[in-house]
Amino acid sequence: MxxxxxxxxxxxxxxxxxxxxxxxxxxxxxxxxxxxxxxxxxxxxxxxxxxxxxxxxxxxxxxxxxxxxxxxxxxxxxxxxxxxxxxxxxxxxxxxxxxxxxxEAGTYVHLVCRDCGRVERAPGDLLDPVAADLVERSGFRLIPTGAALTGVCRSCFDSLRYRKPRPDAPTAWWQ
Amino acid sequence: MxxxxxxxxxxxxxxxxxxxxxxxxxxxxxxxxxxxxxxxxxxxxxxxxxxxxxxxxxxxxxxxxxxxxxxxxxxxxxxxxxxxxxxxxxxxxxxxxxxxxxxEAGTYVHLVCRDCGRVERAPGDLLDPVAADLVERSGFRLIPTGAALTGVCRSCFDSLRYRKPRPDAPTAWWQ
DNA sequence: GTCCATATGCAACAGTGTTGCATCTAGGCG
DNA sequence: CGCCTAGATGCAACACTGTTGCATATGGAC
Known part of the structure; x- marks a missing residue:
């Protein structure tokens, strides 16, 4: 980072x-x-x-x-x-x-790039369907802005490392 | 916790x-x-x-x-x-x-209760729709298991603290 | 202005993780 | 099998984030 x-x-x-x-x-x-x-x-x-x-x-x-x-x-x-x-x-x-x-500003969900550490913002209602799903399923009340989501941003993904996975790469693209 | x-x-x-x-x-x-x-x-x-x-x-x-x-x-x-x-x-x-x-076990999304700290597990595909949405929107590749989601578990929510919010409570139920 | 609950300053601590460097070892090669 | 070297480990010291106990200062009610 x-x-x-x-x-x-x-x-x-x-x-x-x-x-x-x-x-x-x-x-x-x-x-x-x-x-x-x-x-x-x-x-x-x-x-x-x-x-x-x-x-x-x-x-x-x-x-x-x-x-x-x-x-x-x-x-x-x-x-x-x-x-x-x-x-x-x-x-x-x-x-x-x-x-x-x-x-007042807590209306964003934050996305952190695992590689470069940059932070993006997504609309605060991004996780609303998931939150509804969870409440119904187990009663867990999600706080959408409580934790950032992890992933890989576009520019890091576009770098070679992710475009050409090794032949023996694990199932998921991001590993 | x-x-x-x-x-x-x-x-x-x-x-x-x-x-x-x-x-x-x-x-x-x-x-x-x-x-x-x-x-x-x-x-x-x-x-x-x-x-x-x-x-x-x-x-x-x-x-x-x-x-x-x-x-x-x-x-x-x-x-x-x-x-x-x-x-x-x-x-x-x-x-x-x-x-x-x-x-192999990375197929769960974890849910952490902000109050008692207990951890629940949700299916790993819980965030798949969100992930698809994000890729389309900004190219951000979500790693669903990379970070736990924060919220309040059922039993903590059922405790008085959350059933009777103060009259001047903020907009969201969880604040 | 007085008074008291509470917020602050300070120092010391705990936990998590990192770095530099010397040493050791896994595994390739003869 | 034993040798050799890149890479892994042990060790010590450090950086960073956050917390706690206690004495002191201060906000605000009167």
Whole structure:
């Protein structure tokens, strides 16, 4: 995995939208009777300023640029609290660190390329039929955005490695 | 996550089947021109003796019971090699360690409960329609068994927490 | 302003996986 | 069979992600 770093994406949406998103989130924290703190607000701010997803470490770096002195541990605890409140969604991308995004943005299913590590987005309803199937079958409630799907992206697949499988290759094309 | 430890599953299939599986895998290593070593054989043996999936650490423990002195690093490198050869499939279960199983057994999609950590299995073709959809849409080749799906199992869902969402709950039921 | 529950800073830790390097060994060859 | 070399292993040290215990600081209710 060499290049799959998530997009830093400075601030594609206008700042006013981000302001509004943060304000709403802060209101919801208050409505839940939890505390609005510098760290939590800063985390929300960073996430609102990004259209993509960020790892805890990236959030840590960004937060400390704006509000120096916030501890790494605090980022984890803030993210945990925000997730409990439904404001932030955690997604696991392959073997790398967990990534976070605002709940509003949790409408994508992520696809991670096993070879190059790049992340694609698919519509959030991609797995709806599967989810319905699973509920009926075993009562398992799927969280579509909870984990990324693994595979091979088009460009990696188009590379020779996958076009000419070895004669003794296993049954499935991707092995 | 308190109880979601994978099943240790001593040896449900008869030992002869396991022998045959290991022999075939060894033959394939040779056919690829790679070396058959004590460590690699031991790893295959352990996986063949288990109907479930094991973490690298569990494999390490089992291997060392049979062949003491094998180093932790070697387990990782052996698993890596076996995965490259298509003999072993790695699956990521939530935030926990990666799990491994023999390629033959890679016909299940795993479902991890976000609350209790238990793992269910669904048929390997569960995601086939989704996979076909993705290839057509963006050329992304899904590896169905590459990552587990996240959700909430029936018994956790049936617990009060999910039956009576808070009035101000987010849109989705699972947040 | 006072007070208390809770959020934070800090340090130390646990678990998973990786890397560099010296040594050993599998397996091809004579 | 024994020799030889590429590749596998043992070992130690490391990087990274995330967690925990405890003292301190702070949000927000009064």
């Amino acid at each position: 060499d290049d799959g770093s998530p997009p830093p994406t400075p601030a594609p949406d206008d700042a006013e939208t981000a302001d509004r998103v943060v304000a709403e989130a802060v209101a919801r924290i208050r409505a839940h009777g939890e505390r609005v703190t510098v760290a939590r607000t800063a985390v929300l701010r960073v996430l609102a300023d990004t259209s993509g997803f960020l790892t805890a470490d990236q959030i840590f770096a960004e937060v400390n640029r704006a509000a120096p002195g916030v501890h790494r541990t605090t980022i984890y605890r803030a993210l945990d609290a925000l997730e409990r409140l439904g404001l932030v969604v955690q997604t696991r991308m392959g073997q790398d660190a967990a990534t976070y995004q605002l709940g | 308190d109880d979601g430890s994978p099943p240790p599953t001593p040896a449900p299939d008869d030992a002869e089947t396991a022998d045959r599986v290991v022999a075939e895998a060894v033959a394939r290593i040779r056919a690829h021109g790679e070396r058959v070593t004590v460590a690699r054989t031991a790893v295959l043996r352990v996986l063949a003796d288990t109907s479930g999936f094991l973490t690298a650490d569990q494999i390490f423990a089992e291997v060392n019971r049979a062949a003491p002195g094998v180093h932790r690093t070697t387990i990782y490198r052996a698993l890596d090699a076996l995965e490259r050869l298509g003999l072993v499939v790695q699956t990521r279960m939530g935030q926990d360690a990666a799990t491994y199983q023999l390629g």
